[in-house]
Amino acid sequence: MDNDRSHDNLKEQDYLKDMPNHEFDEAVNTMQSSIQDEIAASTDLLGDKLDISMLKNEYSADDVQYQKKIQNLEKRYSHVRKTRGDGNCFFRAFGFGYLEHMLSDKKDYPIFQENASNSFQKLMDLKYPSFTVEDFFENFISVVNSVKEGVSHTELLNTFREEGMSNYFVVYLRLITSCQLQSDSDFYQNFIDGGKTLVEFCKTEVEPMYLESDHIHIIALTSALGACVRVAYMDRGGDDLSFHDFPEDSQPTLHLLYRPGHYDVLYPR
Amino acid sequence: MSTPARRRLMRDFKRIQEDPPTGVSGAPSDHNIMVWNAIIFGPEKTPFEDGTFKLRIEFTEEYPNKPPTVKFISEMFHPNVYADGGICLDILQNRWSPTYDVASILTSIQSLLDEPNPNSPANNQAALLYLENRREYEKKVTKVVEDSWNMTENLNDNFPSKT
Numbered sequence: 001m002d003n004d005r006s007h008d009n010l011k012e013q014d015y016l017k018d019m020p021n022h023e024f025d026e027a028v029n030t031m032q033s034s035i036q037d038e039i040a041a042s043t044d045l046l047g048d049k050l051d052i053s054m055l056k057n058e059y060s061a062d063d064v065q066y067q068k069k070i071q072n073l074e075k076r077y078s079h080v081r082k083t084r085g086d087g088n089c090f091f092r093a094f095g096f097g098y099l100e101h102m103l104s105d106k107k108d109y110p111i112f113q114e115n116a117s118n119s120f121q122k123l124m125d126l127k128y129p130s131f132t133v134e135d136f137f138e139n140f141i142s143v144v145n146s147v148k149e150g151v152s153h154t155e156l157l158n159t160f161r162e163e164g165m166s167n168y169f170v171v172y173l174r175l176i177t178s179c180q181l182q183s184d185s186d187f188y189q190n191f192i193d194g195g196k197t198l199v200e201f202c203k204t205e206v207e208p209m210y211l212e213s214d215h216i217h218i219i220a221l222t223s224a225l226g227a228c229v230r231v232a233y234m235d236r237g238g239d240d241l242s243f244h245d246f247p248e249d250s251q252p253t254l255h256l257l258y259r260p261g262h263y264d265v266l267y268p269r
Numbered sequence: 270m271s272t273p274a275r276r277r278l279m280r281d282f283k284r285i286q287e288d289p290p291t292g293v294s295g296a297p298s299d300h301n302i303m304v305w306n307a308i309i310f311g312p313e314k315t316p317f318e319d320g321t322f323k324l325r326i327e328f329t330e331e332y333p334n335k336p337p338t339v340k341f342i343s344e345m346f347h348p349n350v351y352a353d354g355g356i357c358l359d360i361l362q363n364r365w366s367p368t369y370d371v372a373s374i375l376t377s378i379q380s381l382l383d384e385p386n387p388n389s390p391a392n393n394q395a396a397l398l399y400l401e402n403r404r405e406y407e408k409k410v411t412k413v414v415e416d417s418w419n420m421t422e423n424l425n426d427n428f429p430s431k432t
Contacts (some may be wrong), residue, residue, distance in 0.1 A: 011342075037311075078276075128368060129368055129370070130371065131284055131370065132278075132333070132367070132368045132369070132370050133368055135277065135280060136367070157427070163270060164273030165273070166274075167334050168273060171333075171334065171367045175368070203364050203366065204363060204364055207366040207367075208363070208364070208365055208366060209334045209335070209367065
């Protein structure tokens with residue numbers, strides 16, 4: 001199966017190689033945007049809270065490996081909330097999940113709010129353009145502040161379901177992530193392969209929308225905001241789920257489910 | 270209707286009026302804030318000097334999360350500009366960041382004029398001449414600079430979406 005696929009890919013690459021640059025770029029763009037449109041039409045930016053047992057239906061009953069992992073997930077978690085798989089899922093799941101948690105438990109709020117407020121000046125110190133960054137920051141901080149001001153759960157959910165507001169929030173989380181990576185570049189540079197400089201990495205893999213997140217994004221974002229996140233990894237590797245806490249040895253506030261290429265929000269029992 | 274894209278474009282427009290960047294200008298077309306007309310003046314002390322090149326910028330509702338489409342309306346001879354006026358510039362493709370605005374897009378295109386990247390050519394002839402026969406390249410550029418003035422005279426006939 002994998003062999004067949006790589007063979008097809010090879011043929012496709014040959015075909016693409018013969019295309020002039022312009023047509024190639026256009027073909028890639030059209031392909032990407034039609035995939036994104038398809039995803040957008042089929043899933044909400046943020047779904048409703050679903051019973052965790054719903055996940056079973058996504059895999060065939062004789063997929064023993066996944067069914068067993070889901071059983072284990074059920075022991076720890078009662079619900080899951082899905083996000084749209086548009087490449088922004090980690091940021092959207094993090095943004096909504098964290099604020100949602102702080103609606104009922106304000107313990108983490110002061111530190112989160114303080115880090116959030118200071119982030120703008122940090123971006124200015126890195127010479128980001130104030131004119132545009134300010135626009136994203138104002139939207140971001142007003143959503144963060146709304147948690148303290150008693151916004152309702154429904155209002156918060158609507159904010160993250162409304163494409164414009166939701167994406168503005170994601171843009172700013174990406175900027176915070178990028179800022180953190182650049183502020184501690186000696187450390188983060190070690191994680192970057194492919195010969196990119198850290199700034200190059202931020203410009204091509206952190207700041208542009210719709211690009212997927214990796215470990216390094218999670219480490220940077222959680223440490224910038226002083227947030228604690230546990231990720232439950234459910235993939236083909238190993239017999240059981242694996243868990244990773246960011247930062248290590250912290251008491252997680254937010255739980256996320258990772259399946260290859262995608263993050264959703266989990267709710268502990 | 271006010272959407273984030275439209276609100277942001279009004280902001281961009283306000284800024285370009287209040288704090289105009291040197292050598293470039295742009296404004297929404299008469300009836301549609303999603304389509305802008307822009308002018309880039311050829312940078313001084315380059316073969317493009319004195320050119321007044323017209324461009325059209327088309328935004329979608331996904332701006333600023335996705336870049337707009339920018340095309341030269343004026344004839345252009347440049348290694349990174351396609352025959353249809355389309356521009357091959359990283360910040361308009363894979364290096365786009367929502368922190369860019371109209372002013373920064375136009376300024377980047379202006380710098381591209383004298384700092385082409387002949388290694389990823391959109392116009393093979395221009396790239397080749399740029400690398401191997403700079404005199405001939407500059408002659409071709411002078412031609413598009415002169416053509417750009419003619420277009421200015423017929424601005425009302427040729428400017429897109431002008432009714």
